[in-house]
Amino acid sequence: MGRLFFVTMDKMDVFFDMIRMNMFRDVCKSGGSNMLNKLIRRKPERQEQSIAERVSLAKKEIMPTHIAIIMDGNGRWAKKRALPRVAGHHEGMKTVRKITRLANDLGINVLTVYAFSTENWKRPKLEVDFIMRLPEEFLGTYLPELIEQNVRVEMMGNDINLPPHTLSAVKRAMEATKNNTGLILNFALNYGSRAEITQAVQQLAKEVQEGKINHTDITEEMIAKHLMTCSLPEPDLLIRTSGEVRLSNFMLWQLAYTEFWFTDTLWPDFDESCLLEAVESYQNRNRRYGGLKGE
Ligand code: V07
Numbered sequence: 001m002g003r004l005f006f007v008t009m010d011k012m013d014v015f016f017d018m019i020r021m022n023m024f025r026d027v028c029k030s031g032g033s034n035m036l037n038k039l040i041r042r043k044p045e046r047q048e049q050s051i052a053e054r055v056s057l058a059k060k061e062i063m064p065t066h067i068a069i070i071m072d073g074n075g076r077w078a079k080k081r082a083l084p085r086v087a088g089h090h091e092g093m094k095t096v097r098k099i100t101r102l103a104n105d106l107g108i109n110v111l112t113v114y115a116f117s118t119e120n121w122k123r124p125k126l127e128v129d130f131i132m133r134l135p136e137e138f139l140g141t142y143l144p145e146l147i148e149q150n151v152r153v154e155m156m157g158n159d160i161n162l163p164p165h166t167l168s169a170v171k172r173a174m175e176a177t178k179n180n181t182g183l184i185l186n187f188a189l190n191y192g193s194r195a196e197i198t199q200a201v202q203q204l205a206k207e208v209q210e211g212k213i214n215h216t217d218i219t220e221e222m223i224a225k226h227l228m229t230c231s232l233p234e235p236d237l238l239i240r241t242s243g244e245v246r247l248s249n250f251m252l253w254q255l256a257y258t259e260f261w262f263t264d265t266l267w268p269d270f271d272e273s274c275l276l277e278a279v280e281s282y283q284n285r286n287r288r289y290g291g292l293k294g295e
Contacts, residue, residue: 054276055105061283064236066110067103068258070250071096073242073266080266086130091268093134097142102272104149104183106279110232111185114250118158118192132162135189136169143173150182156228157191186232193252200226229254237282239275241267259285 049057071092078088096113103111116131123131139153146153153173170189203226207213213222224230234254240246243264247255261278263270 051272051276054273054280055102058106058276058279058283062286063107064259064279064282065108066112066233066235067108067237067239067278068112068114068235068251068255069099070114070238070240070244070248071267071270072240072244074268076242077266077268085127088266088268089127089131089134093138095268095270096138098271099275100146100151100183100185101149102275104151108183110235111183112156112188112229112232112235112251113186114188114191114248116157116189116191117249118190118195119249121161132166135166135173135187139169139173143176146173146185147177147180150180152177152180152182152184154184154186155189156186156196157189158195159190162190184232188250191228191250193247193249196228197223197253224253227253234258237261237278239263239278241265241270 074088074092075085076088077091078085081087096115100111115135120131121128153170153176155170155174159167166189170187200223204213204218204222208215208218229251234256235251235258237260238251238255238258239261241263243262245262259282261281263274263278265274
């Protein structure tokens with residue numbers, strides 16, 4: 001049954017409020033967030049977009065060339081599930097595979113992952129032994145798909161101290177992928193940044209001593225060329241998982257101008273959506289700075 005309303009001018013705003021309320025009720029009844037989106041012209045939330053949509057949007061903007069990741073929180077992930085720490089490392093290994101695939105799809109050129117630091121030797125021997133088997137397992141399982149995806153495997157860190165079985169697995173993968181032209185998957189293995197810088201300084205001092213160069217020839221570029229990253233661009237984006245907000249002796253020289261993204265997510269839980277969130281944040285910052293970078 002219809003009702004007749006007499007609306008006087010001074011009640012107009014109340015009348016419009018009632019119309020709006022009715023529209024809102026219709027929206028609720030139809031359960032349609034689409035209708036609500038249309039009414040208030042809201043951009044869809046990230047969580048509502050599919051990974052594929054977010055990938056294609058991200059690809060339209062400036063992509064970080066090099067992403068470096070400190071993969072923290074594997075032990076904590078295991079502890080939360082009453083599992084041994086090594087179960088967390090194993091799950092973390094699967095995340096490396098997932099993130100590599102997405103980074104390659106996004107067109108990122110270099111992905112450096114901190115797999116084992118020089119400080120990690122202090123962990124219990126059984127844990128270290130397990131971790132040192134992961135490169136073989138990773139490559140035994142995933143090398144065919146890395147080759148198929150045109151990924152090139154690289155390593156930075158100190159060869160000595162690494163078990164021969166670990167080193168030979170990595171060297172074999174580097175050899176098998178050396179002509180690939182897609183993503184460079186750079187594993188930091190037995191890596192420490194201060195040791196890397198020390199080694200560069202020692203090499204330069206030797207060159208001065210031998211009369212090959214003058215001490216005044218030593219420039220920032222020359223130091224960079226003596227680091228383990230000499231053939232790589234500097235990282236544009238550093239990601240550290242698991243809520244720790246420090247660099248832990250990782251790429252101290254190379255991160256001088258890098259954007260940082262810290263997240264509480266534990267590495268084994270870090271999925272495609274998490275990487276996209278970091279990339280989207282990087283792209284937002286880039287857009288905000290406009291052409292002002294470096295000024
Ligand atoms: C390791 C899994 C990821 C979380 C961090 C600690 C444990 C993959 C590799 C790897 C290394 C070289 C390579 C192929 C794969 C790896 C270590 C630890 C030592 F050529 N994951 N992962 N290496 N973790």
